[in-house]
Each structure stands twice: as structure tokens, then as C-alpha cells.
Amino acid sequence: MSTVVIAPDSFKGSLSAREVAEAIAEGWRSVRPGDEIVLVPQADGGEGTLDAVEASVPGAVRRSAGSVTGPDGRPTPGEWLQLPDGTAVVELAQPSGLPLMRELDALGATTRGLGEVIRAALDAGAAQLVIGLGGSASTDGAAGALSALGLVLLDEQGELVLDGGRGLADIVDVHRDGLVPLPAGGAILLTDVTAPLLGPTGAAAVFGPQKGANPEQVERLDAALAHFAELLGGDPAAPGSGAAGGAGYGLSAVWGATIVPGADHLAELSGLHDAVARADVLLSGEGRFDEQSLTGKVVGRVLALGDGIITGVIAGQVTADAGGWSASLTELAGSVDAAMADTAVWLRAAGAKAAGELIPR
Numbered sequence: 001m002s003t004v005v006i007a008p009d010s011f012k013g014s015l016s017a018r019e020v021a022e023a024i025a026e027g028w029r030s031v032r033p034g035d036e037i038v039l040v041p042q043a044d045g046g047e048g049t050l051d052a053v054e055a056s057v058p059g060a061v062r063r064s065a066g067s068v069t070g071p072d073g074r075p076t077p078g079e080w081l082q083l084p085d086g087t088a089v090v091e092l093a094q095p096s097g098l099p100l101m102r103e104l105d106a107l108g109a110t111t112r113g114l115g116e117v118i119r120a121a122l123d124a125g126a127a128q129l130v131i132g133l134g135g136s137a138s139t140d141g142a143a144g145a146l147s148a149l150g151l152v153l154l155d156e157q158g159e160l161v162l163d164g165g166r167g168l169a170d171i172v173d174v175h176r177d178g179l180v181p182l183p184a185g186g187a188i189l190l191t192d193v194t195a196p197l198l199g200p201t202g203a204a205a206v207f208g209p210q211k212g213a214n215p216e217q218v219e220r221l222d223a224a225l226a227h228f229a230e231l232l233g234g235d236p237a238a239p240g241s242g243a244a245g246g247a248g249y250g251l252s253a254v255w256g257a258t259i260v261p262g263a264d265h266l267a268e269l270s271g272l273h274d275a276v277a278r279a280d281v282l283l284s285g286e287g288r289f290d291e292q293s294l295t296g297k298v299v300g301r302v303l304a305l306g307d308g309i310i311t312g313v314i315a316g317q318v319t320a321d322a323g324g325w326s327a328s329l330t331e332l333a334g335s336v337d338a339a340m341a342d343t344a345v346w347l348r349a350a351g352a353k354a355a356g357e358l359i360p361r
Contacts, residue, residue: 008285017041027351045190045262046134056270065120071137086127093135104212109138110163115148128185133244142250150178168224190262195242203242282306289315
């Protein structure tokens, strides 16, 4: 009997990391039913973080934050995850993600809902916060989230500024007295990018266009974030400050949260290191495995833990050397469209293929 650890990322737009892991496991069991299979779905702080942690941490409980403010102002259900040690895991994409937008609004989209979920977790007694940054619809420097946590941002008329990146340029006065303090264990921000807040590699320039910003709006948002940073202080050049539309900057500079690499922290939180230590085989996967996969993304970091054991990659498309065994769903299905039409079926086929090829009979 062999011990097989299956630790994929999500196939974005298709299946969650948990669903991917379960499908691969079904395929493996169809060939080798006697093996011990350990599912440890992974994430990097973006969309799917709650699902991955819930599936990996025994005793994790999904909690409702009630109705919160969505990124376009419409109400949306808020959720967070309570871990047995009192840690609360919050995912920015869940209440404030790009897919929640009815129409893209680069200037007006807000992170207010994120702050409302964080506040609900704190009101419930969270001892520590782990906040996944990624998939944001907005470029507001977390101004919306911080406002929900008690930061007051006023214009020259003494009125509250508008939500979204558009309001940052109008701020003339900042009141921090009512800002909710960090929990006793602090707050950790998970990100998979090292972008600074400002400039050609910053939040507006790199990520603004995917949120609907045209070149003029990118310049306007970058200038607004620069004004925001002048008022608040902190280090807008710190790696990860530009994550999630500058949420990395706002939550670290104003609230004192700490930015860390998301994939590494979630691997530790999910118990991946301990699982791999007793594994004979380690499988990971993602929608597209390419050269970037080995430079800080989830799958590359998972594979790095598998030194000395059998490793493999299952991906929708494989365009780079995985350093070992790999399977492409596109090749198995015959085309990209066929693979995407029934991803779970082809993941099961890939899992069976792995079981038949990775361990000698």
C-alpha cells in the first residue's frame, strides 16, 4: 500500500481545489483501491482560499457574516471560516471579488464588504485573522474595508468620500480614532504577488485593466493611490502592497497587518508539510502548468516539498517541464474545449493514468 497526497490548486473558472482533488482521487482509487489517499487542496490567498482551508483543516467551521456590501454596492452574503484555535480566515474574493460585479466599474468598485466580514469575525471573538488577498474587483487601497472597520475619510466639505478608488483623491482629512484594533494574535495578509502600490508595476497599472480601467483611469487611480499613501504613511513600495488593488498597502500601513506569501502560509496552515513527510507520491495540479508555475505559484511550491518521493502534475494544459510525470487534460480529451466541457471526467481519467504509471505493478 502506498500513501498518496493530492494537493492541487483550483482550476479557476471550472472547479475548486477540493473538487479537483476529489476527482483525481476517484481516478486513482479506480486503479489502486488499497492505497491511502490524503487530500490537501491548496490556494494562494485568492479565490478558493476558504474552500481549500475548510477541506484541509479538521474542525474548521464556515460562519455567516450576514448580508454585506458587494463590490458594486449591491448586497451579497458574507462568509468566513473559524478554525479550532480561534483563527478566522477571510477571503477578499468572497465578498469583494471581480465575478460579483454586474458591470465592471474600475473607479467605483469597493472593498467595503471585506471590512464588514472582518468585523463580523472580530465580533465573534476571532483571536487572529488570516486574510486572503486576490481576485479583487476594486482599486481602492482597502479604503472601503478600512471604513467598515472604523476609519473615517473626509473631503474638503467634511463629508465622507465616495467608495472606490475614485474617492481617494478627494480625501483631505483622516480620523483613525474609531478604527477597530487588531485582534490579540494580529492579522496576516496572504498574497501571491510582490507588486508595490504605485507606478508601472503597481496596483493600478498591472491589475486595473482587468477590472475595466482604461489608460486614463489607470493614471487617475495611480494618482489617487499616491495621494492616499501620502496621507496615511507606511511603505507603498513594500512587496505585496499592490495586491488586490492596493489592499495589501491599506491593511498593512493603516491597520498593522503583515503581508506574507500566500501559498507558503496556506501550505503550513493546511498541514501539507506533515502530509508530504509520510507520502510515497505527491500530486498537484492547476488549470495551466507553464514556466510561471515554478516561480512562486501554488503548484511549484507544492512540488518543491516532494524531494525524494514520486511527484506528478495534472493540469488542463501542460506547456513546461514539470520535472517528472505530468498529464494534460487537453491531450487526454483531445482538445481544450472537450477538456473544459467535462473537467471532472478528465481529472478522473488523469488520476487513473497516474496510478497506473507512477507506481510499478
